[in-house]
Amino acid sequence: MRKTMNLNKGWEFLKDDDESAMFASFQKENYEPVDLPHTWNAIDGANGFEYFKGACWYRKELTVASSEQGKKVFIEFHGSNSITDVYVNSIHVGQHRGGYSIFRFDITEAIKFGKTNVLAVKVDNTVVDDVYPQMADFTFYGGIYRDVNLVIAHPVHFDLMDYGSQGIYIVQDEVTAEQASLTIRTKIKNDQHEEKKVRLWVNLLDHLGASVTYAAQEIVLAAGEMKEIAIPAVIKNPQLWNGRKNAYLYKANVSLTSFNDTIDEVSIPFGVRYFTVDPNQGFFLNGVPLPLHGVSRHQDRKDMGWAITKQEHKEDMELIKEVGATSIRLAHYQHDQYFYDLCDQEGMVIWAEIPFISIMSKTDFEGVNAKQQMTELIRQNFNHPSIMLWGVQNEIQIGGDRPEVRTLVKELNALTKKEDPTRLTTMANVSFVEMDDEYNHITDTIGYNHYFGWYGGKAEDFAGWLDRYHELNPNVNLCISEYGVEGILQYHNNDPKVKDYSEEYHALLHEKVWNIFASRPYLWATYVWNMFDFGANIRDEGGVKGRNNKGLVTYDRKIKKDAFYMYKANWSDQKFVHIAGKRFVDRTDSEIMVKIYSNCDEVTLRVNGEEMAAQTSGNHIFIFENVRLQDGLNEITAVSVKDGEIYQDLASFNQISEPNLSYEAPEGNGGVAANWFKMPEDANDDLEMEELEITPDVYSTRDTIATLMENEQAYVVLKKYMGDLSENPMFDMLKGFKIDMLASLSDDISDQFIYRLNKELIEIKKLK
Numbered sequence: 070m071r072k073t074m075n076l077n078k079g080w081e082f083l084k085d086d087d088e089s090a091m092f093a094s095f096q097k098e099n100y101e102p103v104d105l106p107h108t109w110n111a112i113d114g115a116n117g118f119e120y121f122k123g124a125c126w127y128r129k130e131l132t133v134a135s136s137e138q139g140k141k142v143f144i145e146f147h148g149s150n151s152i153t154d155v156y157v158n159s160i161h162v163g164q165h166r167g168g169y170s171i172f173r174f175d176i177t178e179a180i181k182f183g184k185t186n187v188l189a190v191k192v193d194n195t196v197v198d199d200v201y202p203q204m205a206d207f208t209f210y211g212g213i214y215r216d217v218n219l220v221i222a223h224p225v226h227f228d229l230m231d232y233g234s235q236g237i238y239i240v241q242d243e244v245t246a247e248q249a250s251l252t253i254r255t256k257i258k259n260d261q262h263e264e265k266k267v268r269l270w271v272n273l274l275d276h277l278g279a280s281v282t283y284a285a286q287e288i289v290l291a292a293g294e295m296k297e298i299a300i301p302a303v304i305k306n307p308q309l310w311n312g313r314k315n316a317y318l319y320k321a322n323v324s325l326t327s328f329n330d331t332i333d334e335v336s337i338p339f340g341v342r343y344f345t346v347d348p349n350q351g352f353f354l355n356g357v358p359l360p361l362h363g364v365s366r367h368q369d370r371k372d373m374g375w376a377i378t379k380q381e382h383k384e385d386m387e388l389i390k391e392v393g394a395t396s397i398r399l400a401h402y403q404h405d406q407y408f409y410d411l412c413d414q415e416g417m418v419i420w421a422e423i424p425f426i427s428i429m430s431k432t433d434f435e436g437v438n439a440k441q442q443m444t445e446l447i448r449q450n451f452n453h454p455s456i457m458l459w460g461v462q463n464e465i466q467i468g469g470d471r472p473e474v475r476t477l478v479k480e481l482n483a484l485t486k487k488e489d490p491t492r493l494t495t496m497a498n499v500s501f502v503e504m505d506d507e508y509n510h511i512t513d514t515i516g517y518n519h520y521f522g523w524y525g526g527k528a529e530d531f532a533g534w535l536d537r538y539h540e541l542n543p544n545v546n547l548c549i550s551e552y553g554v555e556g557i558l559q560y561h562n563n564d565p566k567v568k569d570y571s572e573e574y575h576a577l578l579h580e581k582v583w584n585i586f587a588s589r590p591y592l593w594a595t596y597v598w599n600m601f602d603f604g605a606n607i608r609d610e611g612g613v614k615g616r617n618n619k620g621l622v623t624y625d626r627k628i629k630k631d632a633f634y635m636y637k638a639n640w641s642d643q644k645f646v647h648i649a650g651k652r653f654v655d656r657t658d659s660e661i662m663v664k665i666y667s668n669c670d671e672v673t674l675r676v677n678g679e680e681m682a683a684q685t686s687g688n689h690i691f692i693f694e695n696v697r698l699q700d701g702l703n704e705i706t707a708v709s710v711k712d713g714e715i716y717q718d719l720a721s722f723n724q725i726s727e728p729n730l731s732y733e734a735p736e737g738n739g740g741v742a743a744n745w746f747k748m749p750e751d752a753n754d755d756l757e758m759e760e761l762e763i764t765p766d767v768y769s770t771r772d773t774i775a776t777l778m779e780n781e782q783a784y785v786v787l788k789k790y791m792g793d794l795s796e797n798p799m800f801d802m803l804k805g806f807k808i809d810m811l812a813s814l815s816d817d818i819s820d821q822f823i824y825r826l827n828k829e830l831i832e833i834k835k836l837k
Contacts, residue, residue: 077105086124091156106376108212115604117614124193135183148215169403170445171233202424208604210374223332228256234448249341259290310340316416340454361594363396367603371625393640412455422460428468436477464499469805497550516550528581553598553619561653570611576631634666638689655729665691669709698724770808
């Protein structure tokens, strides 16, 4: 029988690229004892622009009993970022390129059975040109940040070298309420030096352990042969996996026997379901409309980075369940198997994707690593019923409109459909992709990342954009794959507005946007960016370095922002009352507006023990105007009674004479321009503008930054107005942008600035 031994405990970590660490004789005093999961960027990965990227070493001694000789031994990593080289007794057993998927190496020949073996692992999170991601708006934490196991298997076994998969695929050929027609596909390997006859058993069990389908097949494997087997199976009148209503799971026990011995066995939970997307009516699960109220999730945690445990995964899921979400976009890479398991168990509809994001390699036009990661994602997660969409790219257009990028997106879609024709493909376009661009027609469904009301425009712009898009593309399955706004709990404002970073504007934007989305059933999903604040070391916004603060919940998961409760009121049946603005304690006004989020029918407000009139609301927002405050502390209570149950929330507001200046975000801090490049102080000053004639034979803001930098004169002008962009950590991302495109994304870049730049650029002729 197969044995799996966890190796998380008792490692030595060396934050140094010392190749001698692979040898048993290695002696070094400055190693650190660690347990896995581990990252060397737990602290510096979210505190500013600089964090350690490079090669580090992990070492561990292990013993495989002499009684296991004759069996196959594999080392299994569930996540190591991003290039990993593994040595056993100084023998290099393999390299894996990519930081998010499971990978295994066969170490049978390198192991000394019955003796102490030295396992040495070099992990390097340096960004290289042929491993994805190349650049993104999140920190690339280095380390072995998920489980490591030793797997000992019989020489005849289900394939353990199939892109990190289980070697078994439960294919849902056709599922209806009456019958689930399945095919169990597997790869079986004979690593013996002689022919072997085995019997393959497939036993499908219901949730009580009773068998619903049973099949067997005799198989003869020649020495060294790999054989692919397909066994049909039918479940009559199946219990359908039905999202959060009933996440029903069967179990597939798939085993190999030889005479009276079971020599290999894998047990796989699975669910059967069918789903479609309609361009006018949205998402359907098992023939019934299911609004996909979605959130996006990054996996990192404050002071832990990516090195989180099952406890943190479980806590994340509980928060996502509480807000009432029905779908999760697992951004922007493959997540831990345990979290996919939780999604299966809790009934979440999942968008799973690879880190083909922002910019494509400058040298690998074939997309070898992107295709490898796509294959790993699909094969390792094929049996998860929660996954219904495979994502092939996110904002890859940022790197410029290169023909090889378009080609690779098409090839990734084709690869995905070949690997798994039973699911839908999707991708997330950057906001500036035109409505009539072919990117809208490559995958089965499409998403757009739009930030109206933050990087540019206003929240209300969503309505017009969505309706124009749907009118132009009536047969395209459209979703909003990202939207959101920075919300920092330090800042508060009676008159919330764009770029004030306040918790009030954070909530207000989500109120407005959700009302727009909720009235447009043709959207097959919407995904809040993000469920949680996360590490993004290129950022410096609102006085907070190294972090993206768009989450509904703080980075440490300790505080739910007001917007969390706005969504909970709209999405969840769990009754509650929440007073918004509770952290806006110090108030200078003698009368204030009190806002309540609740999914109760009626809410009553009490101020310093005095009851105000009850209110009802049709949109889960209860507004109490002209609430009078007395000098000093005031106690506010919001109460609702439903079926004898009392739901309430408390807040205290302090009426003071002078404003609390700590509630104001620092001036001139944040925004696209401030984060991506430094403009001169007078760049946006008013001036009299005349009409400029811009012809194709001259340089202008219609050109990409890369194009302008190729010409010496144009580059001088560019540096005059925007600084030396080659020194910017976002340079690889920036250079593919046209300046007009950047201006359309950011209110920080004025017409006056564009005019100044163009007036000088159009004096420079392009060479023919």
